[in-house]
Amino acid sequence: MKKTLDRVALITGSGQGLGQAIARTLAREGAKIAINDLTLNEQKTLETATTLRAMGVEAEVFLADVTQESEVNSMVDKVIERYGRIDILVNNAGINRDGFIHKGNLQNWGAVLNVNLTGPFLCTKAVLPSMRNNNYGRIVNISSLTARMGILGTGYYATTKSGLIGLTRVTAAENATKGITCNALAPGYIKTDMMMKYPEEQLQALIAKIPVGRLAEPEEVAEAVLFMAEDFSAYITGAVLDINGGFLI
Numbered sequence: 001m002k003k004t005l006d007r008v009a010l011i012t013g014s015g016q017g018l019g020q021a022i023a024r025t026l027a028r029e030g031a032k033i034a035i036n037d038l039t040l041n042e043q044k045t046l047e048t049a050t051t052l053r054a055m056g057v058e059a060e061v062f063l064a065d066v067t068q069e070s071e072v073n074s075m076v077d078k079v080i081e082r083y084g085r086i087d088i089l090v091n092n093a094g095i096n097r098d099g100f101i102h103k104g105n106l107q108n109w110g111a112v113l114n115v116n117l118t119g120p121f122l123c124t125k126a127v128l129p130s131m132r133n134n135n136y137g138r139i140v141n142i143s144s145l146t147a148r149m150g151i152l153g154t155g156y157y158a159t160t161k162s163g164l165i166g167l168t169r170v171t172a173a174e175n176a177t178k179g180i181t182c183n184a185l186a187p188g189y190i191k192t193d194m195m196m197k198y199p200e201e202q203l204q205a206l207i208a209k210i211p212v213g214r215l216a217e218p219e220e221v222a223e224a225v226l227f228m229a230e231d232f233s234a235y236i237t238g239a240v241l242d243i244n245g246g247f248l249i
């Protein structure tokens, strides 16, 4: 079958989990993939590249911490040097720290804010000049169900994921005349390390609240990223797509 995605995609935090599934899904459709992750996760990230290359696509690792402006700028320069352009940016890297606000602390607040919100801001800012020059871009931000409802204990995380929706809308508005779209996904609970670290009892209690009756497979969210990243999605911008198994109806 003809592959439809003759594009270059940079996916942050794609050494494992959802990011890795997004990389595989975009690669399946023909995209060249720039895999980003932390040096801390280098082994899994290199394995991701090997898997993608085995699929017959071009894939390269660009280690960088998305919270560090100099690392982000240098990563974007290197991706453009390697592939000639960046057409698709997926701001996927994220961390989670649970805790009630009245017991909260600035250390957790800062850590989550830096990765989940400053990271996407820096990456978006770094890719926009070349996307604007090329009159083409697809930016997909991975927000969360927690940005849509007040879930107990998600104060740090939900605040950053809500901010990411703001960043999405303004990026969409500012770049709409330049062939660039920016959209967000608001996934519910996905079967990745981020969720699997919860005790089994807590997980089962959570699953009992999901009308579909299970966690999402990473691929189910990755397919929605693909949809937002396709050329044909040019008229969808500033949108937030819920993918939560009916948790929020």
Ligand code: NAD
Binding pocket: 012, 013, 014, 015, 016, 017, 018, 019, 036, 037, 038, 041, 064, 065, 066, 067, 091, 092, 093, 094, 095, 115, 119, 142, 143, 144, 145, 186, 187, 188, 189, 190, 191, 192, 193, 194, 195
């Ligand atoms: P994960 O922990 O499995 O993967 C996150 C990846 O991001 C890791 O590879 C990690 O090394 C990388 N990362 C962390 N900090 C980074 C940094 N500063 N720079 C570069 N890379 C960094 O988590 P996941 O479940 O795959 O999450 C992916 C995204 O999906 C996150 O933004 C998360 O908030 C979001 N999300 C997850 C769920 C879920 O249920 N798992 C639900 C909604 C949204």
